[in-house]
Amino acid sequence: MTLDTPTVAFVTVLVVCLQGGILTALWLIHRDMRGIGFWAGGALLVAVGVMGSFLLSRSLPSATLVVSNVAIVAGLAITWWGIDAFFGRRPGYRLGLVILTITAVGAAYFVGTENSRGRIIFLLGVFALMAGLRIYSLLREVEPGTRFSQFFTSTALGAQAIYYLVLATTVFSLPPVEKPLAQVPFFGWLFLIPMLLSIMVVFGVVLLVNQTIATRLKESARRDVLTEALTRRAMEEVAEDELARSRRHDLPLSLLLLDIDHFKLVNDQYGHAAGDTALRQFAGAVRRCLRREDVFGRLGGEEFCALLPSTAVGGAAQLAERIRQSVANLAVEAGGHRLSMKVSIGVASLGEHGGNWDELVNQADRAMYAAKRAGRNRVIVGEAQPAATGLPG
Structure with missing residues (x-):
């Protein structure tokens, strides 16, 4: 046929x-x-x-x-x-x-x-x-x-x-x-x-x-709807992978914890719509300072973090200062009001002596709260201490 x-x-x-x-x-x-x-x-x-x-x-x-x-x-x-x-x-x-x-x-x-x-x-x-x-x-x-x-x-x-x-x-x-x-x-x-x-x-x-x-x-x-930053859970997953890579190749790994100063006052005085606008612009300002390989996440509320692969503590501190200045230069227009923003940043690094994720997180957490106590709107580098648990709440 x-x-x-x-x-x-x-x-x-x-x-x-x-x-x-x-x-x-x-x-x-x-x-x-x-x-x-x-x-x-x-x-x-x-x-x-x-x-x-x-x-x-x-x-x-x-x-x-x-x-x-x-x-x-x-x-x-x-x-x-x-x-x-x-x-x-x-x-x-x-x-x-x-x-x-x-x-x-x-x-x-x-x-x-x-x-x-x-x-x-x-x-x-x-x-x-x-x-x-x-x-x-x-x-x-x-x-x-x-x-x-x-x-x-x-x-x-x-x-x-x-x-x-x-x-x-x-x-x-x-x-x-x-x-x-x-x-x-x-x-x-x-x-x-x-x-x-x-x-x-x-x-x-x-x-x-x-x-x-x-x-x-x-x-x-895996992403926060408002800021497009990684969610807390997704951030933890990425962090574990980066930590393993850092150990495998003997590379430094740094973490920034960022907390917007007096953010509750923005919501109380200007409303949540203004707060949402401020969060979006804050996230944009931080993201513009980061490299492509850096990982940006939102832990909740006004708390954010940035994971910096192959970055030692000195480079992380310099980046944190650039972020602080970038946020300080923001002029947020919301509801007919012009808002200024400030951020306190804690810096931590695994450094050459290694360590684990809990140690890195708690080191950055202590540094960030030290920045708050010192008057806010500043960067403080943390010192390694015994680990507690998890990401800050």
């Missing part, structure tokens, strides 16, 4: 249209996520191009075939741009437009010279290139929460690229004929391979969206 060309064309168009419909539905559900609209639009454009290439090119002028071929590549380019947009990167618009221009010129040349064999080989090469670009964008930055879907989708795209290159090589090795694909052994069945792989790609995209949403929900549960 063999599959004739009309059957192959019909099934191809049907599958591609279904894929476009699935991605469109995905976009309608998750309009707030960047990139999905690119995927939906690109898939629908591919469907239009496939329809023109397989079903309409015989009854319409040859220019229709050129436009249809370009539409397929344009759809693939848009899906490639969508991957970069999804991960928050700037899509490669310029390279995509260059590829589209080359595709248009090449397709027009081969159609004009009635060289079906050359056109097919040329397009298969472009399809393989577009698959490679999408793989690059998918694996450019592998996120822990979406690792499986990124590799799954990339594997399907890689198999597609190999299929296109093998098919192009096969067509090139055959004698020039009017319908070169018809001469490929078992092509009536071999066409099912890219159909299956394209379905796997769509499945991978849906999985990528689901894993991304799950990762974001998990991350949001």
Whole structure:
């Protein structure tokens, strides 16, 4: 049993249209996520191009075939741009437009010279290139929460690229004929391979969206809604990991405990809305002073902490002073009032003699309360003493 060309064309168009419909539905559900609209639009454009290439090119002028071929590549380019947009990167618009221009010129040349064999080989090469670009964008930055879907989708795209290159090589090795694909052994069945792989790609995209949403929900549960700082529990988990890394590589680890001075008066005099505004601006001021690898958390109320990997006590004290000055320079506008803020900071470090998390926390806690007793709005470096328990309440 063999599959004739009309059957192959019909099934191809049907599958591609279904894929476009699935991605469109995905976009309608998750309009707030960047990139999905690119995927939906690109898939629908591919469907239009496939329809023109397989079903309409015989009854319409040859220019229709050129436009249809370009539409397929344009759809693939848009899906490639969508991957970069999804991960928050700037899509490669310029390279995509260059590829589209080359595709248009090449397709027009081969159609004009009635060289079906050359056109097919040329397009298969472009399809393989577009698959490679999408793989690059998918694996450019592998996120822990979406690792499986990124590799799954990339594997399907890689198999597609190999299929296109093998098919192009096969067509090139055959004698020039009017319908070169018809001469490929078992092509009536071999066409099912890219159909299956394209379905796997769509499945991978849906999985990528689901894993991304799950990762974001998990991350949001670890963060304070108001300030976006890590919650107390999440901070403790990160601290244990950093402590283990510090011990393993014999690296210093420092901790800052920060308590906003007289914050209760802000809530009492200006209301909780003003207090929330003050907390958000305070968190922003602290975060701007931290490095990318530093970890910022909210312990509760007006108490915050910052964990500083690979930082000795001297560097931690300097950073704490920069934070104190940054907070002192804040001018918080809330409810028609202009509020100033001050913060007391305790500094502690594991140093070269090691220690445990309880010792680090209690050392910073004592230093922070010493800053309060000394008049507030200052930084004090703590001295190591026997540990008590846990984070300050």
